[in-house]
Structures are given as structure tokens and as C-alpha cells.
Amino acid sequence: MFDPIRMLTGLVSPGGQRGRLLTFYFHRVLEQPDPMQPGEMDARLFELTLTWIGEQFQVLHPREACERLQRGDLPARAAVISFDDGYRDNHDVALPILLRHRMSAVFFIATGYMGEGVQFNDRLREAFRVLAAPELDLGWAGLGRLATASLADRLHALGQVRESVKYLEPDARWAAVERIEALCVASGGVLPSGRMMMTPQEVRQLEASGMEIGGHTRTHPILLAVDDTSAFADIQSGRDDLAAVLSAPPVLFSYPNGKLGRDFGLQHVEMAKRAGFSFGFSTERGVGTCRSDAMMLPRFMPWHGTPLKFKVQALRALGQ
Ligand SMILES: [Zn+2]
Numbered sequence: 001m002f003d004p005i006r007m008l009t010g011l012v013s014p015g016g017q018r019g020r021l022l023t024f025y026f027h028r029v030l031e032q033p034d035p036m037q038p039g040e041m042d043a044r045l046f047e048l049t050l051t052w053i054g055e056q057f058q059v060l061h062p063r064e065a066c067e068r069l070q071r072g073d074l075p076a077r078a079a080v081i082s083f084d085d086g087y088r089d090n091h092d093v094a095l096p097i098l099l100r101h102r103m104s105a106v107f108f109i110a111t112g113y114m115g116e117g118v119q120f121n122d123r124l125r126e127a128f129r130v131l132a133a134p135e136l137d138l139g140w141a142g143l144g145r146l147a148t149a150s151l152a153d154r155l156h157a158l159g160q161v162r163e164s165v166k167y168l169e170p171d172a173r174w175a176a177v178e179r180i181e182a183l184c185v186a187s188g189g190v191l192p193s194g195r196m197m198m199t200p201q202e203v204r205q206l207e208a209s210g211m212e213i214g215g216h217t218r219t220h221p222i223l224l225a226v227d228d229t230s231a232f233a234d235i236q237s238g239r240d241d242l243a244a245v246l247s248a249p250p251v252l253f254s255y256p257n258g259k260l261g262r263d264f265g266l267q268h269v270e271m272a273k274r275a276g277f278s279f280g281f282s283t284e285r286g287v288g289t290c291r292s293d294a295m296m297l298p299r300f301m302p303w304h305g306t307p308l309k310f311k312v313q314a315l316r317a318l319g320q
Helices: 004-014 042-055 064-072 090-099 120-130 151-166 170-186 200-208 229-244 266-275 309-320
Strands: 021-026 078-085 106-109 137-138 144-147 212-214 250-253 278-285 298-301
Touching: 004 042, 004 309, 021 064, 021 278, 021 298, 021 309, 042 078, 042 090, 042 309, 064 078, 064 212, 064 250, 078 090, 090 200, 106 200, 106 250, 120 151, 120 170, 137 170, 144 151, 151 170, 200 212, 200 229, 212 229, 229 266
Parallel strands: 021 078, 078 106, 106 212, 212 250, 250 278, 278 298
Antiparallel strands: 137 144
16 A cells, blocks of 8 residues: 655665664553653553554664664665663563664663662652642752642743752752651651562563663663763663673663763763663654764654654654
């Protein structure tokens, strides 16, 4: 059947020396939509999204795609699917859907959280979820009194808190998270205890199912917010942790948060290479070409919409 979008995609991304690699990136695939995570991917939407991607692109095995990009022999309409952080739902929800679509993906794991760990953004969200007070006094964090009565207020307050603690140095960040959790518990809220991240066995199962596993540091620091010695140690130990779990050490890496100049610098690109990674991914928007720096391949986070909007958006990202 004639598909004008696929034809245009093939014209913009013809393969070979002029090949363009579009890398989609995701974090979670929730079983059900969650009002506290509006806009987050869920199982039904992920199923649809893979269908749309499959109609428009050729999804390659991530490592093969990187190597072919470098050699200049990508096929037309080449794409890669990637996930950051290592959420449990990647194994429980995303993996079966990927397998049904016969697609592979790369999962970048922050190894320090495997099993029972919880990242700061998830701890904050869960605290805000159970908060039983109409406002929160965050004068000590320079945020004043934030309204939290309605869902909209709560999400707004959560967003403000998340952005203000994200760039704190790690100890100060955890201290702020604990202080907010304590306020929520004092209001009568009960913090949840379910496991949120994959265990090492689940990561191994992804690998055994044909998926690629990549490094994402051990503790997920904003690399530019920590000193060079700690940054390198975190990149290296994340790789060592995965090497102990997988059949071979990982060669793909993604930078936490991923914006060049804000979250990581050129020194971290050198560190990732020195740690043994061959390909790196940022969250800069764009596509990889054979002229791209293999250690700074851009990615693209699709937003949701109709199939046509999704595909036009992917097509525009390809042209960047
Ligand atoms: Zn991440």
C-alpha cells in the first residue's frame, strides 16, 4: 500500500553514506496511565507507538545500528529504540510488547538502583502522591508555600521542587528529598514500598531476550555537578556493575539527563571512552549521521498524539 509518509521518510533517510539514524528514547512504560505522571508512556500507547514506528522505520538492533552508522551502510529509514534508567516496567511491560513487534531496544541502566533503589524524582513524586495537606511550606528550599490541594497544584509543586533539587550536589539533593518525605509522612501520608527498578536477574533476562544493555553510570549524577574524579568513578563503576551481570561488558552509554554543556561536558565524553564505551547517546534532539561524533549521538523523545502527528514529528526530527 502506498504510504506517503514512509516514502518521504525514505527520501530524507536514504541509507548508505547519507544514512540517518533516529533514536527514540523512553523511560517508563506504565501498566496503566497514572494521574501523577501525566504524559508518561503506558502499555496501550507503547503498543500503538511501536506500530507507528514499524510502519515508518526499520528498527535495528542498537549495536548493529551504531556500527553500520559508523561504516556508512545504514539501511534507509533506520531507527533505534532506547530506554534510560532501568525501570522494572521495562522488563514487565515493555519487553513483551517489543518481542511481539519483533523489535529490539537498548536499555541504559543506572546500576546503583538495581533492585530496591529509588531515584530522587520517583521518591519526590511518591511523597507528593501521599501528601495529606493542602499546602507545603518549602521556605527552607527557597520555594515558599506551595499549594497542593488539587491534582494540578500538586503536579505544579512537584515540578518546581524537582527542578530546584535536580542540580544540587548529590548529598544535598538526598537531604532535600528526605526532608520533603518527612513533611509528607508528618501530614499523615504513608510512603509506598513497592520495587520500582529492575533486578540484576531481570536485566540479564533482557539481554537473553536479544536486547542490548548499556551503561548510564552507577548513581545517575548530573556529571557536570560533581567533580571529575567522582564522575569518572561513577561511569566506570556503572560499567563494571553491568559487566558482572551480563555475558560481556556494555559498549553503549547514555549520559544522565543528557544535555551537552548543562548535564555533561566534553571531559565526560573522554571519560566514557576511557571506561571502555564505544558509542554514547545524549538527549540532544537530532539524528546521527556518519559525520556525527559516535560518543554523542542525539536522540528524540516522541510526544503522543495521532498516528499522523507522531509520524510527521519523527519526519521533522529526521530533517534536523
Ligand atoms: Zn537517566
